[in-house]
Amino acid sequence: MKANKLMTRDVHVVSPDQSIREVALAMAKLDAGSMPVGEKDRLVGMITDRDIVLRAVAEGLPPNTPVRDVMTQEVKYCFDDEEIEDICQNMGDAQIRRLxxxxRDKRLVGILSLGDIALSSTASKAGNALKGISQPTH
Structure with missing residues (x-):
């Protein structure tokens, strides 16, 4: 099965210039733990609830801090025509829950979560990915 069969297509993209407060409110409204960050039609990062907590709140940064100051700039992604089995392996290896x-033109077309995979007929692959994600990194 390919990523385009399981991914969520309607993805909300935030700007690197938005405040972390705005993004946190959007995450709460959408019940999302991460959001892609885009600029000039390109994916430039990802912002997660964990990024906000560890890189902003824990460091005492104010709510008007721009997303670009706390986002993850090294974006891991998958292709829409990539096999779920390969994606699960990569998610486990990289310890990532959402991609x-x-x-192939590197334009954002969706987001794929471990939950999307778990709800499909390929649920055992999600279990293998979760096993890799849950391994300690020290």
Whole structure:
């Protein structure tokens, strides 16, 4: 099965210039733990609730801190025509629960979560990915 069969297509993209407060409110409204960050039609990062907590709140940064100051700039992604089995392996190896999905022109077309995979007929692959994600990194 390919990523484009399981991914969420309607993805809310935030700007690196938005405040972390705005993004946190959007995450709460959408019940999302991460959001892609885009600038000039390109994916430039990902912002997660964990990024906000560890890189902003724990460091005492104010709510108007721009997303670009706390986002993860090294974006891991998968292609929309990539096999779920390969994606699960990569998610486990990289310890990532959500991946932006891009087409071969590297345009964002969706997002794929471990939950999306777990709800599909390939649920055992999600279990293997979760096993890799849950391994200690020290």
């Amino acid at each position: 932006p999905v891009v087409n």
